[in-house]
Amino acid sequence: DQQVKQNSPSLSVQEGRISILNCDYTNSMFDYFLWYKKYPAEGPTFLISISSIKDKNEDGRFTVFLNKSAKHLSLHIVPSQPGDSAVYFCAASRRDGQNFVFGPGTRLSVLP
Amino acid sequence: DTEVTQTPKHLVMGMTNKKSLKCEQHMGHRAMYWYKQKAKKPPELMFVYSYEKLSINESVPSRFSPECPNSSLLNLHLHALQPEDSALYLCASSNPRPFNEQFFGPGTRLTVL
Numbered sequence: 001d002q003q004v005k006q007n008s009p010s011l012s013v014q015e016g017r018i019s020i021l022n023c024d025y026t027n028s029m030f031d032y033f034l035w036y037k038k039y040p041a042e043g044p045t046f047l048i049s050i051s052s053i054k055d056k057n058e059d060g061r062f063t064v065f066l067n068k069s070a071k072h073l074s075l076h077i078v079p080s081q082p083g084d085s086a087v088y089f090c091a092a093s094r095r096d097g098q099n100f101v102f103g104p105g106t107r108l109s110v111l112p
Numbered sequence: 113d114t115e116v117t118q119t120p121k122h123l124v125m126g127m128t129n130k131k132s133l134k135c136e137q138h139m140g141h142r143a144m145y146w147y148k149q150k151a152k153k154p155p156e157l158m159f160v161y162s163y164e165k166l167s168i169n170e171s172v173p174s175r176f177s178p179e180c181p182n183s184s185l186l187n188l189h190l191h192a193l194q195p196e197d198s199a200l201y202l203c204a205s206s207n208p209r210p211f212n213e214q215f216f217g218p219g220t221r222l223t224v225l
Contacts, residue, residue, distance in 0.1 A: 043219050044216045
Protein backbone atom coordinates (compact mmCIF):
# COMPACT_ATOMS: atom_id res chain seq x y z
CA ASP A 1 0.00 0.00 0.00
CA GLN A 2 1.62 3.21 -1.20
CA GLN A 3 1.47 5.81 1.53
CA VAL A 4 2.92 8.56 -0.68
CA LYS A 5 1.73 8.81 -4.27
CA GLN A 6 2.89 10.84 -7.22
CA ASN A 7 0.42 10.00 -9.91
CA SER A 8 2.25 11.66 -12.79
CA PRO A 9 5.31 9.60 -13.76
CA SER A 10 6.45 12.39 -16.09
CA LEU A 11 5.81 16.03 -16.90
CA SER A 12 7.06 18.24 -19.74
CA VAL A 13 7.05 22.03 -19.46
CA GLN A 14 8.35 24.85 -21.65
CA GLU A 15 11.25 26.89 -20.30
CA GLY A 16 10.00 29.97 -18.45
CA ARG A 17 6.61 28.49 -17.64
CA ILE A 18 5.42 27.08 -14.32
CA SER A 19 6.00 23.45 -13.37
CA ILE A 20 3.51 21.94 -10.91
CA LEU A 21 4.33 18.59 -9.37
CA ASN A 22 1.71 16.89 -7.23
CA CYS A 23 1.88 14.50 -4.31
CA ASP A 24 -0.84 12.77 -2.28
CA TYR A 25 -0.50 10.87 0.96
CA THR A 26 -2.75 8.52 2.86
CA ASN A 27 -1.30 8.46 6.39
CA SER A 28 -2.87 11.24 8.45
CA MET A 29 -0.02 10.89 10.96
CA PHE A 30 2.44 12.39 8.47
CA ASP A 31 3.20 15.96 9.41
CA TYR A 32 6.46 16.83 7.70
CA PHE A 33 6.93 16.80 3.96
CA LEU A 34 9.94 17.28 1.73
CA TRP A 35 10.76 17.50 -1.94
CA TYR A 36 13.95 16.04 -3.33
CA LYS A 37 15.42 16.36 -6.80
CA LYS A 38 17.52 13.59 -8.33
CA TYR A 39 19.80 13.66 -11.35
CA PRO A 40 20.96 10.37 -12.89
CA ALA A 41 23.90 8.74 -11.08
CA GLU A 42 23.58 11.16 -8.13
CA GLY A 43 21.91 10.93 -4.74
CA PRO A 44 18.70 12.91 -4.10
CA THR A 45 19.20 16.58 -3.24
CA PHE A 46 16.95 18.30 -0.74
CA LEU A 47 14.88 21.13 -2.26
CA ILE A 48 12.28 22.38 0.16
CA SER A 49 10.18 21.18 3.08
CA ILE A 50 6.96 22.06 4.88
CA SER A 51 5.56 21.09 8.24
CA SER A 52 1.88 20.59 8.89
CA ILE A 53 1.53 23.84 10.81
CA LYS A 54 1.99 25.72 7.54
CA ASP A 55 0.18 25.66 4.23
CA LYS A 56 2.88 27.31 2.13
CA ASN A 57 6.64 27.57 2.10
CA GLU A 58 8.63 29.50 -0.46
CA ASP A 59 12.32 29.43 -1.37
CA GLY A 60 13.31 31.35 -4.46
CA ARG A 61 11.73 29.76 -7.53
CA PHE A 62 10.32 26.88 -5.46
CA THR A 63 7.06 26.98 -3.50
CA VAL A 64 5.42 24.06 -1.73
CA PHE A 65 1.72 24.13 -0.89
CA LEU A 66 0.12 21.80 1.64
CA ASN A 67 -3.61 21.02 1.83
CA LYS A 68 -3.98 18.90 4.96
CA SER A 69 -7.68 18.23 4.57
CA ALA A 70 -7.09 16.83 1.08
CA LYS A 71 -3.81 15.15 2.09
CA HIS A 72 -2.23 16.79 -0.91
CA LEU A 73 0.87 18.83 -1.54
CA SER A 74 2.32 20.39 -4.62
CA LEU A 75 5.64 21.85 -5.70
CA HIS A 76 5.59 24.88 -7.96
CA ILE A 77 8.71 25.87 -9.89
CA VAL A 78 8.56 29.23 -11.61
CA PRO A 79 10.10 30.09 -13.94
CA SER A 80 11.16 26.60 -15.00
CA GLN A 81 14.69 26.22 -16.34
CA PRO A 82 16.28 23.42 -18.40
CA GLY A 83 18.55 22.62 -15.43
CA ASP A 84 15.42 21.73 -13.44
CA SER A 85 15.01 18.61 -15.58
CA ALA A 86 15.32 15.73 -13.11
CA VAL A 87 13.25 13.25 -11.12
CA TYR A 88 11.40 14.87 -8.22
CA PHE A 89 10.53 12.81 -5.15
CA CYS A 90 7.99 13.78 -2.55
CA ALA A 91 8.72 12.37 0.95
CA ALA A 92 6.72 12.35 4.16
CA SER A 93 7.50 11.70 7.80
CA ARG A 94 5.79 11.47 11.16
CA ARG A 95 6.73 13.83 13.97
CA ASP A 96 7.82 10.90 16.15
CA GLY A 97 9.95 9.16 13.57
CA GLN A 98 12.86 9.43 11.24
CA ASN A 99 11.30 7.13 8.69
CA PHE A 100 10.86 9.20 5.56
CA VAL A 101 8.56 7.51 3.04
CA PHE A 102 9.27 8.46 -0.54
CA GLY A 103 6.81 8.69 -3.40
CA PRO A 104 7.61 7.00 -6.73
CA GLY A 105 8.87 10.21 -8.31
CA THR A 106 7.92 12.42 -11.26
CA ARG A 107 10.35 12.97 -14.12
CA LEU A 108 10.29 16.65 -15.10
CA SER A 109 11.57 17.70 -18.51
CA VAL A 110 11.94 21.44 -19.12
CA LEU A 111 12.14 22.09 -22.84
CA PRO A 112 14.18 25.04 -24.14
CA ASP B 113 31.53 20.69 4.49
CA THR B 114 27.99 19.80 3.42
CA GLU B 115 28.84 16.56 1.68
CA VAL B 116 28.09 12.92 2.29
CA THR B 117 30.66 10.70 0.62
CA GLN B 118 30.26 7.05 -0.30
CA THR B 119 32.80 4.48 -1.42
CA PRO B 120 33.07 2.66 -3.68
CA LYS B 121 31.04 4.25 -6.48
CA HIS B 122 30.56 0.90 -8.19
CA LEU B 123 30.87 -2.64 -6.83
CA VAL B 124 30.50 -5.98 -8.55
CA MET B 125 30.48 -9.04 -6.34
CA GLY B 126 29.68 -12.72 -6.48
CA MET B 127 27.11 -14.39 -4.26
CA THR B 128 29.79 -15.88 -2.00
CA ASN B 129 31.80 -12.67 -1.54
CA LYS B 130 31.98 -10.45 1.52
CA LYS B 131 32.26 -6.73 0.87
CA SER B 132 31.53 -3.44 2.66
CA LEU B 133 30.06 -0.13 1.63
CA LYS B 134 31.30 2.98 3.40
CA CYS B 135 29.69 6.34 4.09
CA GLU B 136 31.15 9.42 5.75
CA GLN B 137 29.86 12.86 6.73
CA HIS B 138 31.44 15.74 8.62
CA MET B 139 28.38 17.93 9.14
CA GLY B 140 27.98 16.93 12.79
CA HIS B 141 24.80 15.03 12.00
CA ARG B 142 23.86 12.43 14.60
CA ALA B 143 21.48 10.37 12.43
CA MET B 144 22.62 8.29 9.48
CA TYR B 145 20.61 6.17 7.08
CA TRP B 146 20.97 3.40 4.50
CA TYR B 147 18.51 3.30 1.61
CA LYS B 148 18.19 0.89 -1.30
CA GLN B 149 16.96 2.16 -4.65
CA LYS B 150 16.02 -0.04 -7.60
CA ALA B 151 15.69 1.37 -11.09
CA LYS B 152 12.69 3.68 -11.58
CA LYS B 153 11.65 3.21 -7.93
CA PRO B 154 11.89 5.53 -4.93
CA PRO B 155 14.55 5.04 -2.24
CA GLU B 156 13.49 2.46 0.36
CA LEU B 157 14.72 2.86 3.92
CA MET B 158 16.83 -0.01 5.26
CA PHE B 159 18.44 1.18 8.52
CA VAL B 160 18.60 4.27 10.71
CA TYR B 161 21.30 5.02 13.26
CA SER B 162 20.65 7.72 15.82
CA TYR B 163 23.54 8.75 18.09
CA GLU B 164 25.48 5.72 16.84
CA LYS B 165 22.74 3.32 17.92
CA LEU B 166 20.57 1.33 15.52
CA SER B 167 17.08 2.81 15.87
CA ILE B 168 15.27 1.46 12.81
CA ASN B 169 15.73 -1.81 10.93
CA GLU B 170 13.12 -2.13 8.22
CA SER B 171 13.07 -5.94 8.31
CA VAL B 172 16.20 -6.15 6.21
CA PRO B 173 17.66 -9.66 5.62
CA SER B 174 20.65 -10.54 7.79
CA ARG B 175 22.93 -10.72 4.75
CA PHE B 176 23.01 -6.92 5.15
CA SER B 177 24.76 -5.88 8.37
CA PRO B 178 25.08 -2.19 9.27
CA GLU B 179 27.73 -0.73 11.53
CA CYS B 180 28.24 2.77 12.89
CA PRO B 181 31.81 2.96 14.29
CA ASN B 182 31.48 6.66 15.18
CA SER B 183 29.26 9.65 14.53
CA SER B 184 30.85 10.37 11.14
CA LEU B 185 31.02 6.88 9.66
CA LEU B 186 28.45 4.33 8.56
CA ASN B 187 29.23 0.97 7.01
CA LEU B 188 27.08 -1.66 5.36
CA HIS B 189 28.61 -5.13 5.39
CA LEU B 190 27.44 -7.47 2.65
CA HIS B 191 27.63 -11.26 2.68
CA ALA B 192 25.99 -13.98 0.58
CA LEU B 193 23.94 -11.52 -1.44
CA GLN B 194 21.49 -12.51 -4.16
CA PRO B 195 21.28 -11.08 -7.70
CA GLU B 196 18.02 -9.33 -6.72
CA ASP B 197 20.05 -7.27 -4.21
CA SER B 198 21.62 -5.42 -7.14
CA ALA B 199 20.62 -1.77 -6.70
CA LEU B 200 21.86 1.71 -5.87
CA TYR B 201 22.65 1.94 -2.15
CA LEU B 202 22.27 5.44 -0.77
CA CYS B 203 23.59 6.79 2.49
CA ALA B 204 22.08 9.89 4.09
CA SER B 205 22.58 11.92 7.26
CA SER B 206 20.57 14.45 9.23
CA ASN B 207 20.07 15.83 12.68
CA PRO B 208 17.89 13.32 14.50
CA ARG B 209 14.92 15.65 15.04
CA PRO B 210 12.89 17.60 14.67
CA PHE B 211 12.05 17.90 11.01
CA ASN B 212 15.51 18.02 9.57
CA GLU B 213 16.14 17.20 5.95
CA GLN B 214 18.39 14.35 5.00
CA PHE B 215 21.53 14.94 2.96
CA PHE B 216 22.24 12.10 0.56
CA GLY B 217 25.49 10.74 -0.78
CA PRO B 218 25.90 9.87 -4.48
CA GLY B 219 25.31 6.18 -3.82
CA THR B 220 27.12 2.92 -4.53
CA ARG B 221 25.92 1.03 -7.59
CA LEU B 222 26.02 -2.66 -6.55
CA THR B 223 25.81 -5.54 -8.98
CA VAL B 224 25.57 -9.09 -7.63
CA LEU B 225 26.46 -11.79 -10.13
